[in-house]
Amino acid sequence: MLMFSPKLLTCLKDYSKQQFVTDCVSGFIVGIVAIPLAIAFAIASGVSPDKGLFTAIIAGFLVSMLGGSRVQIGGPTGAFVVIVYGIVQKHGVDGLIIATLMAGILLIIMGVAKVGTAVKFIPHSVIVGFTSGIAVIIFSSQVKDFLGLKIEKVPAEFVEKWRIFMEHMGTVNYDALIVGLLTVLIIILFPRISKRVPGALIALISVSSLVAYFHLPVETIGSRFGELPHVLPVPVFPHISFSIISELFQPAITIAILGAVESLLSAIVSDGMIGAKHRSNTELVGQGIANIGSALFGGMPATGAIARTVTNIKNGGRTPIAGIMHAITVLLIMMFLGIWIKYVPLACLAGILVVVAYHMSEWRSFCELLKWSRGGKMVLLSTFLLTIFVDLNAAIEWGVVLASFVFMKRMADATHIKVIAKEYEEDEKGEDRQLSGFVLPAHVEIYEVNGPLFFGAANRFDEVGRQINEKPKVRILRFRDVPVIDSTGMYALRSFYNKCKKDQIALIITGLHVQPLNEMVKSNLYELIGEENVFSSMKETILRAQELLKESKP
Numbered sequence: 001m002l003m004f005s006p007k008l009l010t011c012l013k014d015y016s017k018q019q020f021v022t023d024c025v026s027g028f029i030v031g032i033v034a035i036p037l038a039i040a041f042a043i044a045s046g047v048s049p050d051k052g053l054f055t056a057i058i059a060g061f062l063v064s065m066l067g068g069s070r071v072q073i074g075g076p077t078g079a080f081v082v083i084v085y086g087i088v089q090k091h092g093v094d095g096l097i098i099a100t101l102m103a104g105i106l107l108i109i110m111g112v113a114k115v116g117t118a119v120k121f122i123p124h125s126v127i128v129g130f131t132s133g134i135a136v137i138i139f140s141s142q143v144k145d146f147l148g149l150k151i152e153k154v155p156a157e158f159v160e161k162w163r164i165f166m167e168h169m170g171t172v173n174y175d176a177l178i179v180g181l182l183t184v185l186i187i188i189l190f191p192r193i194s195k196r197v198p199g200a201l202i203a204l205i206s207v208s209s210l211v212a213y214f215h216l217p218v219e220t221i222g223s224r225f226g227e228l229p230h231v232l233p234v235p236v237f238p239h240i241s242f243s244i245i246s247e248l249f250q251p252a253i254t255i256a257i258l259g260a261v262e263s264l265l266s267a268i269v270s271d272g273m274i275g276a277k278h279r280s281n282t283e284l285v286g287q288g289i290a291n292i293g294s295a296l297f298g299g300m301p302a303t304g305a306i307a308r309t310v311t312n313i314k315n316g317g318r319t320p321i322a323g324i325m326h327a328i329t330v331l332l333i334m335m336f337l338g339i340w341i342k343y344v345p346l347a348c349l350a351g352i353l354v355v356v357a358y359h360m361s362e363w364r365s366f367c368e369l370l371k372w373s374r375g376g377k378m379v380l381l382s383t384f385l386l387t388i389f390v391d392l393n394a395a396i397e398w399g400v401v402l403a404s405f406v407f408m409k410r411m412a413d414a415t416h417i418k419v420i421a422k423e424y425e426e427d428e429k430g431e432d433r434q435l436s437g438f439v440l441p442a443h444v445e446i447y448e449v450n451g452p453l454f455f456g457a458a459n460r461f462d463e464v465g466r467q468i469n470e471k472p473k474v475r476i477l478r479f480r481d482v483p484v485i486d487s488t489g490m491y492a493l494r495s496f497y498n499k500c501k502k503d504q505i506a507l508i509i510t511g512l513h514v515q516p517l518n519e520m521v522k523s524n525l526y527e528l529i530g531e532e533n534v535f536s537s538m539k540e541t542i543l544r545a546q547e548l549l550k551e552s553k554p
Helices: 007-014 017-044 049-066 078-112 124-141 143-147 158-167 174-192 199-214 221-225 242-274 280-296 306-314 320-336 346-360 363-369 374-389 392-414 460-465 487-502 514-522 525-529 538-552
Strands: 416-420 444-450 474-481 506-510
Touching (some): 007 320, 017 049, 017 199, 049 221, 049 280, 078 280, 124 143, 124 346, 124 363, 143 346, 174 199, 199 346, 242 280, 242 306, 306 320, 363 374, 474 487, 474 538, 487 506, 487 514, 506 538, 514 525
Parallel strands (some): 474 506
């Protein structure tokens, strides 16, 4: 399989007219669903609503055209709200465009380097932690519009933001509050009437109509942002300097990692729903190109949108044609019906995002993870709190590092060395039955090593060695339960060999697996120990120990 092989090419080989019609219908429905979400995510990110539409059109088209999933729908998502808002506040819209462009390049590099599968290994507790943190921030970002508070500028910092909210609670616009609550209620209750038509779309149309009909004094997209464009802008390559690249490099990395994780998680979920298999590295390359395209058209970062992808699947979409149709639908609505978008109340969009934040919070998974081990809880809570109170960069970095340390601690705890100095007994595996109950010759010790021998557990040899008072004449290292050994483990093993040699203790190794054996050969330790002292069976090892005891007698 080629590194870059878009699913569209595969799907078109056996494409039917019936599937084309189904894909077009599904794409049309998803396109309608995408419009309020694209606008809402753009406003929540601190940019104008047209940026969200441009992203849904350009990135949505390119993700489906060049991606590695049959049903993935690309576009702006809630996961980017935090990082985008921070970039816009500090570097402006131009900085966001450059960061998105850089993130696209990084995603392509990740795909070419074939790290698509590696991204999936980010711990679940880290993903839930920052996703739940993002949900809290999205909810916080909508309080002003949901309540219609009269605040000129909302601070970016979480604590300061809520302090300002509390100070301005006396300015609540009850009309806006009713609009927001009505939106939430419609989204929650409408699925009982029909699950095929999205509740968010019904809420948007009905609530906007009520506001216009009764002339309610609430802020709308038009009153804040003015008239929306009816055509795509001309692509422009931004001015880039070395200083700008250095300033935006870390945010770009965050966008790339977040985009990769979100898109691949969405692809995995969709695979399970349709019984297919996506191409991870192709998906990353496609996402990278989509982000570059979005940036050139003045858009936002984009990734796979799980909710819209699921909507696509439920409406029968099974090939990238549905995603392409979704992008075309958004474009046509922007061109011919965009004049009506300006009447959408901001409180309505805030209500939509409140529901999005609720579903995004994964509170059930969050509560379940709190029942896990202390290390897992530490990773979850630290990632969650850092996302809210510091930033997403620190949250992901710290979460992954802390999760790595927790994992290494668990692996180290799982590795232990048992010393057998007197009687050799049959083990649970039923191996070495001929030696069951066999009394070891005097001056012979067996070191039974269990678990991976890596840097976190390499000190086990020293710990066990300090517990032995009388020095034997022969030591047997049993490695049957050691699947892997790293450089630090090999260093510890060599040190153990040198100590045995210094104390004139013969060393025999038995039960080596392929990886530890290869590492010993590479490090020359196999040659130092001697081929005559390496065995696969315990019986041969004991016989060799008896020979060495005889040779050691004067």
